[in-house]
Amino acid sequence: MKYELYYWPEIQGRGEYVRLALEEAGTAYVDVARGPRGSSAMMKMMDAHGGTPPFAPPFLKAGKLVIGQTANILLYLGSRHGLAPKTEAGRLWVHQLQLTIADFVLEIHDTHHPLGPSLYYEDARPAAKKRTEEFWKERVPKYLGYFEELLDGNGGVYVTGRRLTYVDLSLFQIVDGLRYAFPKRMKAFEKEVPGLVNLHDRVAARPNIAAYLESDRRIPFNEQGIFRRYKELDV
Amino acid sequence: MKYELYYWPEIQGRGEYVRLALEEAGTAYVDVARGPRGSSAMMKMMDAHGGTPPFAPPFLKAGKLVIGQTANILLYLGSRHGLAPKTEAGRLWVHQLQLTIADFVLEIHDTHHPLGPSLYYEDARPAAKKRTEEFWKERVPKYLGYFEELLDGNGGVYVTGRRLTYVDLSLFQIVDGLRYAFPKRMKAFEKEVPGLVNLHDRVAARPNIAAYLESDRRIPFNEQGIFRRYKELDV
Structure with a gap:
């Protein structure tokens, strides 16, 4: 089965957390809206009266299933592709962290x-x-401090233990995005979260992720997405 | 097993979506932080270095499990207490809607x-x-219009079909809260979402929910929570 990802074709946005999971898993997928007539196909899927239309992109078509909400998609993909624990307790914990992200x-x-x-x-x-x-x-120290503490508390390998999960991929994206949007502020802040910075670098160096980041499947950051670089906000 | 709910004792807030599910299910639980020394017990649980501390309340203790994030708690409770479908597709769909809420x-x-x-x-x-x-x-018409359309599309009984789920309980709370916070604006808007208003009334009349709303376990709305009544915002 080839997955179909539906997301705005011009931005990383929330779709990027799904793209990173699909790429790390090395599974086949089509980024539908980036192809010909893809955007109209996406809008049509959201208009399914009487069905289960998603409120907004991203959503993933997996066979007959259409799954919306980023964290929900990752919940679905995680246990199928070795990106989350198989136990219920483990799956709930990883999902909880993704919802915090x-x-x-x-x-x-x-x-x-x-x-x-x-x-x-x-x-x-x-x-x-x-x-x-x-x-x-207030907020960056609180959120990133929380994840730094989790990393520190379990020996600093991955956020939930010795195996990579989709949460680690998402934290890579958070660090990468904050570096793009707020280069000065982030540079000054990084010394507070050395474990997360190190995690970012290790995720970026993983073969599948490194190949993805080099490819044109990775849309560059820009001022339409979540992470936007506005000079006046980065003092 | 008696569940332990941990949430700020002064407000409905995000904890209310969990309280409504526990009450409808008629299952035994303790609202820990509302009891003696409860708040300090809650803060202690959030400080578990090396464990799986939640980022913020609410969280639910279920035996050895500690589950954080409102939608994640409902995902856990839903299939156990008949408040969500048992199939994977059904569970993902209901969870997706809760994440949109x-x-x-x-x-x-x-x-x-x-x-x-x-x-x-x-x-x-x-x-x-x-x-x-x-x-x-922009936002109220978009969100509530979406749920109204879902109700309408499946015959108007419950949002995901013929059986009540935790999403219906949460939508009761959304209508109830908007009525509290913005009485004038909501009064004018309700004609746009007759199905949701009807759903609200039917949920409120369910025996377990009606008993809960009458009890002192239901904390009154106030200006510390999510739904706040500020006259200048309700024109």
Whole structure:
């Protein structure tokens, strides 16, 4: 079975956490919306009256199943592709961490969209500056400090133990994205989370991930996605 | 086995989605932090170096398991207490909807905390007004319209079919909370979502839920929780 991933074709966004899992697993998939007529196919899937239409991309078609919500997709993929433990306790723990990352991703998005996701950044700039200040003062230390502590508490190999899970892949993306969006702030902050920085580098060096990052399947960061580089927010 | 729920004792908050599921299931649980020395017990559980400490309340202790993140707790409880389908496809679908509700809950919280969760409301009031405008103009119609469409598409009984799930309980709470926080705006909006309003009333009338709502186990809405009534935001 070849998976079909449906996500906005111009950005990494939330789809990237799924792409990283599919790439690490080395499983066959099509990034549908990046192909011809892919975007209209995606919109059509979201309009299934009487069925189970997803609220928003990303969603994954796996045979007859259509699974929406990033963390839910990873829950499904994790146990099938060796990216999560097989025990119920282990699966719930890894999923719990992914949901915490999802909360953080929403807060990252809010740094440039504090007045709501439908407005233009330019119309919310003063509020974005305030929100970004609070984000770096309170939220980044709280979230990244939590994951650093988990890494430290279990010997520093992977966040949930001796085997890589999709949570480690997602944390790679968080570090990578914060480096892109806030190069100055992140550079100053990295000394607080040496374990996470090291995890980022080890994930980036894994053969499947390294090949993916070099390929044109990896969409470059840009100012349409979750991680946006706005100079005035990176002081 | 008696479940132990850990959540802030003064508010409904995210813990309420778990309380509603436990109450509907009629299963035995202790709301630990509302009891003597409960808050310090809760803080101690979050400080388990080397273990699997939750990032934040709510979390549920089920025997040896400690499960964090609201939607993850419901995923665990759902299949055990007849509040979710038993098939994998059904469980993933219900969980997907709960994750969409979780996104909406974060956006509800952002109406009074647009500049970040650590600030006081009073310090973000002008931004809160803007965010609330956008929330009612764009986001409420999008989210509630989605669930109304699902209800409509399957005959209007419950959101995922003929059997109640934890998603229906959560949607009861969403309607109830919006009525509390924005009585004027919600009154004007309810005609757009008659199915959801009807679902709210049917959930409220279920014997276990009705008994719970009458009891002192149901904490009243207040201005510390997710749904806050600020007159200037309800125009």
